[in-house]
Amino acid sequence: MDFYITTPIYYVNDRPHIGHAYTTIVADAIARWREAQGEQVIFSTGVDENSQKTVDAAKKANEEIRAYTDRMAEIWQEAWAKLGIANTDFIRTTEERHLETVREIWGRIDAAGDLYRGTYEGLYCKGHEAFIKESDLVDGLCPEHRTAPEVVKEQNYFFKLSEYQEKLLRFYDEHDEFVVPANRFREVRAFVEQGLEDISFSREGKEWGIPVPNDPHQAIYVWADALVNYVTVRGIEGWEEHPADVHAVGKDILRFHAVIWPAMLMSAGLPLPGQIAANGFITNGGVKMSKSLGNGVDPLDLAARYGVDALRYFLLREIQYGEDGDYTEEKMRVRYNADLANGLGNFAARVLALAERESFDGVPGMKDGVPGEEFSGVIAAMRRGVDGKMAAFRLGDALAAIWDAVSFGDRYVNEKKVWEIKDDAARREALLGLVLLLEAIASALAPFMPETSRKIAAAVSRERGVIHIKRPDALFPRISS
Numbered sequence: 126m127d128f129y130i131t132t133p134i135y136y137v138n139d140r141p142h143i144g145h146a147y148t149t150i151v152a153d154a155i156a157r158w159r160e161a162q163g164e165q166v167i168f169s170t171g172v173d174e175n176s177q178k179t180v181d182a183a184k185k186a187n188e189e190i191r192a193y194t195d196r197m198a199e200i201w202q203e204a205w206a207k208l209g210i211a212n213t214d215f216i217r218t219t220e221e222r223h224l225e226t227v228r229e230i231w232g233r234i235d236a237a238g239d240l241y242r243g244t245y246e247g248l249y250c251k252g253h254e255a256f257i258k259e260s261d262l263v264d265g266l267c268p269e270h271r272t273a274p275e276v277v278k279e280q281n282y283f284f285k286l287s288e289y290q291e292k293l294l295r296f297y298d299e300h301d302e303f304v305v306p307a308n309r310f311r312e313v314r315a316f317v318e319q320g321l322e323d324i325s326f327s328r329e330g331k332e333w334g335i336p337v338p339n340d341p342h343q344a345i346y347v348w349a350d351a352l353v354n355y356v357t358v359r360g361i362e363g364w365e366e367h368p369a370d371v372h373a374v375g376k377d378i379l380r381f382h383a384v385i386w387p388a389m390l391m392s393a394g395l396p397l398p399g400q401i402a403a404n405g406f407i408t409n410g411g412v413k414m415s416k417s418l419g420n421g422v423d424p425l426d427l428a429a430r431y432g433v434d435a436l437r438y439f440l441l442r443e444i445q446y447g448e449d450g451d452y453t454e455e456k457m458r459v460r461y462n463a464d465l466a467n468g469l470g471n472f473a474a475r476v477l478a479l480a481e482r483e484s485f486d487g488v489p490g491m492k493d494g495v496p497g498e499e500f501s502g503v504i505a506a507m508r509r510g511v512d513g514k515m516a517a518f519r520l521g522d523a524l525a526a527i528w529d530a531v532s533f534g535d536r537y538v539n540e541k542k543v544w545e546i547k548d549d550a551a552r553r554e555a556l557l558g559l560v561l562l563l564e565a566i567a568s569a570l571a572p573f574m575p576e577t578s579r580k581i582a583a584a585v586s587r588e589r590g591v592i593h594i595k596r597p598d599a600l601f602p603r604i605s606s
């Protein structure tokens with residue numbers, strides 16, 4: 126295994142919306158890009174089931190908790206399959222392999238002397254699955270979830286997070302790309318520099334959750350359980366050998382991943398992940414998507430209407446990675462018609478239609494089907510652009526590099542008026558260059574738009590050095606606006 130990437134494990138109290146789909150598609154594109162470079166990739170996603178939200182949602186649905194989580198886990202798994210997500214593992218935190226790993230890591234943290242019993246008094250927000258400060262409340266409510274926090278006073282186990290402030294800061298100094306984008310890393314560092322407080326790591330008398338080893342009246346705090354999923358997927362030894370290279374997460378859960386998780390791993394004597402990449406948040410027409418507003422955009426509905434690849438393209442291209450972005454149906458249509466129907470789709474259709482009538486065997490001046498200099502320069506620049514941008518998590522810019530090549534091809538067809546070239550050899554040479562460019566575009570597109578990439582690749586075949594073209598149906602039929 127060469128590369129290990131993860132998504133958050135999502136709560137099962139709801140179905141996936143485009144925000145969840147976005148993080149998952151980003152991780153999928155990175156995983157596929159790595160694989161295309163010949164690396165062996167582990168790509169895990171899954172669901173976080175041991176949350177109080179699960180209990181509440183099951184109650185509301187009038188279902189037994191286990192039956193409810195089984196049903197929801199399937200919904201999430203199916204959604205990712207429908208969106209072309211090529212995860213190699215799907216983890217549920219109710220699985221035995223996970224319980225074992227959580228117990229093992231809890232035991233290691235305990236053995237390191239980093240757990241102690243204490244009394245916690247505070248305000249617990251179920252939406253956050255975390256304690257929040259009184260000073261953060263607005264009119265007595267959590268400003269994000271608009272619910273009143275639970276007043277908690279109970280005995281529980283504490284994790285000595287405060288002990289890790291210096292160690293974390295030193296680690297950050299030594300790993301200057303531990304969190305991307307850089308502005309988010311600065312926020313994390315500033316937070317840690319303010320000083321860290323110990324955190325409550327268990328809850329008293331909870332009916333649902335992983336029991337604290339040797340203290341069944343306490344359930345392990347859901348985040349202390351959920352973060353461990355990344356180790357569960359590899360097993361302790363596997364993680365020691367090669368921990369996650371990238372945890373792709375949203376900015377809302379960055380502190381858990383960049384502060385608490387590394388501290389837990391340090392305490393447990395395990396290696397730290399390579400990088401935490403945090404995406405921004407997607408709004409629906411400028412409004413935050415939330416369960417209470419019921420305005421979560423359904424990615425499966427969009428995929429059914431525009432196609433999976435169009436949805437993947439929209440999310441990866443429209444939103445600058447790391448920054449917040451906005452979804453509207455109008456923006457989706459504009460991108461679809463301009464970049465896909467008129468852009469890539471039209472270019473592919475033109476080239477394939479012109480080339481369909483030709484045979485490329487033995488075109489003078491061509492060396493073994495290698496494109497002329499002009500084309501090979503454009504192809505090389507596109508590949509360099511994609512690789513450079515992907516390495517820096519600039520997925521939208523990587524797509525832009527591919528679209529530069531599409532624009533070049535379009536201009537070439539128009540300026541050379543390829544269809545009017547009378548000289549057979551010259552016309553074929555131009556078309557061969559265009560076909561090879563289109564093939565290179567298809568191959569560069571594979572991590573982002575796997576289906577489209579396959580369709581274009583399948584349109585071009587070779588038989589004893591002769592290229593044959595079989596035109597597919599329109600890749601992106603125009604949508605009337």
Ligand code: ME8
Pocket residue numbers: 132133134135136137143144145147148173351352353354373374375376377378404405406407408414
């Ligand atoms: O936090 N825009 O699960 P969760 C972009 N179980 N991304 C969004 C988004 C939006 N509007 N809404 C959600 C949890 N996301 C925990 C994680 S991991 C050990 C435990 C994405 O179901 C984003 O990646 O609330 C965010 O971090 C994640 O979904 C939260 O999913």
